[in-house]
Amino acid sequence: MKAQPLTYTSTSMQHKPISVLIVDDHPMVIEGLKTLLSDNPRVAVKTHFTNGKDTLEFLEKQIVDVILLDVNLPDINGVEMVKLILNKRATIKILGLSTYSEPSIINQMIKNGVKGYLLKNATADELVNAISQVDQGNFYFGTEVQKILADSVSQESKDIPKLTRRETHILRLIADGKTTNTIAEELFISPLTVETHRRNLMQKMEVSNAASLIKIAVEKKLI
Amino acid sequence: MKAQPLTYTSTSMQHKPISVLIVDDHPMVIEGLKTLLSDNPRVAVKTHFTNGKDTLEFLEKQIVDVILLDVNLPDINGVEMVKLILNKRATIKILGLSTYSEPSIINQMIKNGVKGYLLKNATADELVNAISQVDQGNFYFGTEVQKILADSVSQESKDIPKLTRRETHILRLIADGKTTNTIAEELFISPLTVETHRRNLMQKMEVSNAASLIKIAVEKKLI
DNA sequence: ATTAATATACTGGAAAACCAGTAGAAAAAA
DNA sequence: TTTTTTCTACTGGTTTTCCAGTATATTAAT
Numbered sequence: 001m002k003a004q005p006l007t008y009t010s011t012s013m014q015h016k017p018i019s020v021l022i023v024d025d026h027p028m029v030i031e032g033l034k035t036l037l038s039d040n041p042r043v044a045v046k047t048h049f050t051n052g053k054d055t056l057e058f059l060e061k062q063i064v065d066v067i068l069l070d071v072n073l074p075d076i077n078g079v080e081m082v083k084l085i086l087n088k089r090a091t092i093k094i095l096g097l098s099t100y101s102e103p104s105i106i107n108q109m110i111k112n113g114v115k116g117y118l119l120k121n122a123t124a125d126e127l128v129n130a131i132s133q134v135d136q137g138n139f140y141f142g143t144e145v146q147k148i149l150a151d152s153v154s155q156e157s158k159d160i161p162k163l164t165r166r167e168t169h170i171l172r173l174i175a176d177g178k179t180t181n182t183i184a185e186e187l188f189i190s191p192l193t194v195e196t197h198r199r200n201l202m203q204k205m206e207v208s209n210a211a212s213l214i215k216i217a218v219e220k221k222l223i
Numbered sequence: 224m225k226a227q228p229l230t231y232t233s234t235s236m237q238h239k240p241i242s243v244l245i246v247d248d249h250p251m252v253i254e255g256l257k258t259l260l261s262d263n264p265r266v267a268v269k270t271h272f273t274n275g276k277d278t279l280e281f282l283e284k285q286i287v288d289v290i291l292l293d294v295n296l297p298d299i300n301g302v303e304m305v306k307l308i309l310n311k312r313a314t315i316k317i318l319g320l321s322t323y324s325e326p327s328i329i330n331q332m333i334k335n336g337v338k339g340y341l342l343k344n345a346t347a348d349e350l351v352n353a354i355s356q357v358d359q360g361n362f363y364f365g366t367e368v369q370k371i372l373a374d375s376v377s378q379e380s381k382d383i384p385k386l387t388r389r390e391t392h393i394l395r396l397i398a399d400g401k402t403t404n405t406i407a408e409e410l411f412i413s414p415l416t417v418e419t420h421r422r423n424l425m426q427k428m429e430v431s432n433a434a435s436l437i438k439i440a441v442e443k444k445l446i
Numbered sequence: 447a448t449t450a451a452t453a454t455a456c457t458g459g460a461a462a463a464c465c466a467g468t469a470g471a472a473a474a475a476a
Numbered sequence: 477t478t479t480t481t482t483c484t485a486c487t488g489g490t491t492t493t494c495c496a497g498t499a500t501a502t503t504a505a506t
Binding site: 388390413416420 | 482483484485492
């Protein structure tokens with residue numbers, strides 16, 4: 001059942017295999033991935049590298065469909081790598097790989113254009129599914145990764161102090177870069193009142209200046 | 224084969240079909256989706272609704288695996304619906320549906336927790352794949368949707384004045400709510416220097432206070 | 447009807463930000 | 477190597493924010 005090289009089915013037909021490049025500074029991981037993928041005729045591991053520089057050089061001349069990219073390379077960090085690779089070869093699908101899942105890094109990598117993210121404890125099935133999905137141009141993020149991302153998001157939008165309507169309004173105006181006096185004029189109230197609101201806002205947001213106030217407000221999409 | 228309740232296969236076992244709820248105010252679309260999905264035994268369309276209220280009422284008592292949710296409902300807008308649905312039933316996977324792809328709305332819906340987004344010109348294969356992926360807890364965003372999202376991102380980060388490395392660094396620190404003196408101490412430079420950088424930043428960003436500076440910086444994802 | 451929350455407004459003083467102009471040293475680009 | 481950019485630093489003065497209180501009229505909520 002698994003020995004048949006040519007098995008066409010209606011939906012998932014498998015033209016030529018997906019060419020994959022593995023980039024990881026840990027040889028053990030490389031071998032592990034190769035083994036896991038060797039069973040599957042839909043995937044062909046083309047070669048591998050253990051650092052960023054060699055990878056980029058290789059990509060000058062050759063191309064692959066999908067890159068399994070470890071986040072922790074010795075020479076160039078993962079976030080930067082994604083940018084450099086896509087700069088060179090915009091069509092390559094990059095699948096981030098990491099043992100741990102640090103939300104900020106994952107977020108940055110997504111921003112830079114990775115198509116998916118896998119933890120290294122992924123099963124063979126997950127691995128193949130992920131490769132196949134990103135090869136088709138879709139995203140793939142493992143359940144655990146999603147959970148971590150969701151956590152970081154919910155943390156972002158959690159404990160947002162409830163602002164009164166007036167406070168929200170004034171916060172928006174502050175964020176627009178308007179001065180206390182301008183706001184006061186606009187709202188037909190005393191500048192001192194605006195000041196008080198600003199202070200209350202800062203207290204509620206637990207910050208000590210308007211800068212942080214606005215940063216938080218913008219980030220939490222309060223305005 | 225389909226009558227057997229227990230059929231385990233190694234990889235793609237198809238327990239019971241994925242139960243799907245269609246929510247769209249356009250009957251034509253509903254029928255179209257039903258037809259497209261009727262061919263596939265892995266998907267079972269449970270029922271459909273043409274507005275948000277009925278959908279939410281239904282979900283009080285019953286549950287489905289995946290909801291195909293149109294963005295333009297007559298009573299409740301799509302973004303709001305996602306929030307309301309997930310509030311009630313956090314485990315339901317929502318797949319956004321829309322004829323056009325408005326970046327801002329898509330972004331908001333993603334933020335609110337949709338697992339995927341499909342344009343209405345999707346093929347049957349895409350549709351089934353999307354449903355299957357989100358049912359498994361993965362994300363699915365069609366190629367076209369991704370392109371639109373990428374565009375909106377690049378637009379966000381365009382015409383950003385080029386900041387020097389030092390300026391970027393200091394901007395980040397300012398946005399963190401640190402005072403000039405703190406920054407100076409951290410960077411082992413004079414507060415006056417920090418001041419100069421701040422001024423240059425404001426000039427480059429064409430604003431007249433730190434508030435606007437940070438707002439723009441955060442919005443354009445410079446930091 | 448009473449309590450609680452919200453929006454309003456003030457004083458007065460310390461700290462920080464903002465503005466305008468100048469200028470030398472170091473690093474990068476030509 | 478010369479030029480340009482970037483990073484550094486200063487003077488001196490104005491404006492704004494920030495802090496710590498206090499207090500009253502108007503709304504909501506109980």
